[in-house]
Amino acid sequence: MATNKGRTSSFSRNFSAAPTSSIPGLKYGPNGTIFLSSGVPDLDSGGFHLGSLVMIMEDTEAPHHMLLLRNFMSQGLVHNQPILYASPSTNPRAFLGTLPTMLVSKDDRSRNTDAEQKDLRIAWQYKKYLGENKPHIEERDGKVEYCNEFDLRKPIEKHLIMGNRVECISLLDCSSLAGFRNSCSKFLSQLPRYDGNITSAGRIAIQSLCAPQCEYFDKEWDMLSFIRSLKSMVRSSNAVAFLTFPASLVSPSVSKRWQHLADTLLSVKAIPDEDKELANLLTGYQDMLGLLSVHKVARFNTQVPVILDATTYSIKLQKRRSLVLECLNQAPVDGSSGSSYGTSGSCSGSSKTGTLDF
């Protein structure tokens, strides 16, 4: 998320002097905070505060929240972070096969090929012994990427989702949320927060917590109580909880309570196909999948609110494979005719020159 860089007084802390984290996939921020990546580069001017609860309000018309969820989980796997995943599915583990793999650019591919050739020349006979023991964290120029791009067309490597890396829980098996709360507590107990250096971080990903097919769906106060305790547990751990929920399926009052509980609050919205009005209004409408809005950004150890330059972004797939978020641009309006240039698809200047032609 692009953060607003306002004027700073002589008393503002020197954020640039913050030390870089030695743990892959983490970085230090101001006010003693630590961030981990959302898995979406355009959402990562900082990332998600470690210890925070991130909530996504779903749109029941389109599954755009799943794009964010997948990238969040894939990023965690790439950084070797333990993940707890829960969904209202009978077989949540099957979802792991849909997680995207890292996007490798052509430059990286040729660089890797050169490096591999070099390795082969030096120690080709030992390459066969490198397999699952090979470090999973990809590096560029010797540095671990904080945030990677992911190729949504290709599934993540199998060895990343094997074993105990990802603990999966079906919310359909939960008659109440007490058992799930215990599972979260047990998972987070492995990632306690102490003052000083942290050694590891983890992720909790909960899909559609208040799905109607869950037995506890009509117990609104139980769900609120669970979220409140999850937030408290995560706050005292080295983890980020990422939770999506269909806001329209709970009462407005309860939805507001959920929103207040979130440290970071986003929402996704579908946009109708072939909407001529929107096409005239927005540049690049044809390439948009939906809209993402940022309602609240976590503020840890500070009272200063984060005011973004823009709070609504278009969700697009670049080259049909990687998720990108772009600020909305209004299509230029032709002042003489009153109609926009939106249908032309370009921002070229008018052929007519007015009295104030810059």
Add this chain to the structure above:
Amino acid sequence: MDRPASFLDEALSLDDGDSNNLQPWIGRVVLVEDCVETNGAFVLHHLIKRFLSPNLSSSDSIVIFVAFAQPFSHYDRILLPLGDRQGEGVPSKEAKRDIGDMDWRDLVTGLELAWVGGLGFAELGCNLVVQRENKRLIFFDMLMLECPDDGVEDGIIALYGNIQKAVEAVSSLNKNITIMIDDISLLEVAANGSTKDVLDFMHYCHTLTTQFACTIITVIHEDIYSSADHFTLPLQMEHLADIKIKAEPLVTGLAADVHGQLTILNKGSSDGLGRWKSKIRNFHYRVKENSVEYFYPGGRT
């Protein structure tokens, strides 16, 4: 040069004209209303700093903080650098003189020292750890409080009991006692949605205002109830409150230099002639790391 009075302190009748001699509240109930877009916690931070500030007459205050929203470390970190400064940090002559006259132990206690441009000055902070050790701050961490389904009433009664004991323990010290609750919308969640028990709790706390002259300050998320079918809790709280502070966004939304607007309804304003009347103030604010700037619309320089 006198420190300019804060609009907020003036509106809350905390400032009697001498900004270095803030008048403490006695037996008042203050309600802070906020919403998702504009969080009102900065008002609490401002008031904690005021009541626990070491060199003001309100240093005779004790704060009992009941936290449902954030851990102790969050408030401690926020309040540590907060202080009273002139402009960009040049201290007033009075502040420098006061610091020079102060015992070095007082300087260390609750103060954070910094240097700017060769000038030494003391940034009057609020070290909550020190205040807690000095028994001027009693902090109840209620983040994990949950009342069992069949024991909500007992849980709420136990919570009130702890607060009452804390008040009784310090009442003999002849200090002004302020109870802060952050926030009662989360207390409702802890009480499994039992609005009746939460209201009973607040009514019991209200008795402390008359019995021990306590002041109660609480936060409520107004937008939760504006979209609900029932308004019992906010209406009752507004009825109990002597002062209502509402933080909300501007009609035009939020901006980098204006974070929202505060509307303050002070029901108990005395005009000095024995008459009490309500006073409404409205101004804009911008929250900074170390302070909050208040200004009238269009009045920000």
